[in-house]
């Protein structure tokens with residue numbers, strides 16, 4: 001294990017956690033599959049209830065949100081907001097020069113800000129007396145889990161394994177990247193097409209557009225942010241987007257930020 005890597009779950013000191021190791025199967029009250037927000041959220045109440053808990057995580061403790069989702073994305077979004085504020089400075093009679101964003105350095109900052117999260121969460125789980133096991137969990141029976149060479153039995157098994165991107169069955173899909181790669185891409189692209197006009201797409205689109213890329217958002221449904229109320233979306237939709245009809249759905253283009 002490389003202790004310097006933010007993407008490794010740190011090994012935890014052995015904790016007793018009330019479990020019974022005397023049998024071949026280790027017994028816990030609760031085994032949680034997945035150490036993301038959902039899995040970690042379960043640990044508090046069940047530990048407060050006095051239950052013994054093991055949590056199995058195959059990748060980064062913290063899961064998507066802090067490692068390759070909400071948190072790194074917010075670092076980029078903050079830079080987008082800063083550019084927006086600079087653009088608006090003249091309203092306050094402040095003169096500023098044209099800002100220049102060093103995209104590669106911004107990605108470095110994003111990585112730096114999240115790098116300690118898995119280790120911090122590992123310490124937090126150790127304090128909570130939750131045993132974190134690194135590995136890929138699989139069911140070995142209705143109440144049994146296999147991970148590595150270990151077999152765990154539990155009265156309660158919590159499946160909190162999250163989700164992963166679904167490959168699109170369209171021509172050219174092999175050229176597409178996901179948010180995972182975007183958050184590591186050190187070169188600012190000249191133009192970006194987002195498939196889907198949801199929150200994540202609009203946030204990333206805002207940042208890329210502010211940074212100077214041409215941004216296109218493709219949305220098949222009648223409005224951007226389709227999960228949100230129509231009236232909440234009406235303003236950005238009307239003000240920011242220029243609408244075209246396309247064969248495969250509605251195409252919305254913007255040459256500036258969608259906020």
Ligand SMILES: Cc1cc2nc3c(=O)[nH]c(=O)nc-3n(C[C@H](O)[C@H](O)[C@H](O)COP(=O)(O)OP(=O)(O)OC[C@H]3O[C@@H](n4cnc5c(N)ncnc54)[C@H](O)[C@@H]3O)c2cc1C
Nearest residue numbers: 034036037038057058059063064065069070137161162179
């Ligand atoms: C780019 C991006 C930005 C986002 N921004 C926001 C935001 O701003 N606000 C917001 O509310 N939400 C945001 N989200 C959504 C948020 O990240 C997810 O809703 C949240 O992370 C889901 O948590 P989870 O615990 O259910 O799943 P995850 O965080 O995905 O955790 C599941 C964990 O289970 C592990 N796992 C899977 N299978 C196994 C197995 N067999 N054995 C062991 N471990 C396993 C995985 O490695 C993973 O760590 C964003 C998502 C993305 C991708």
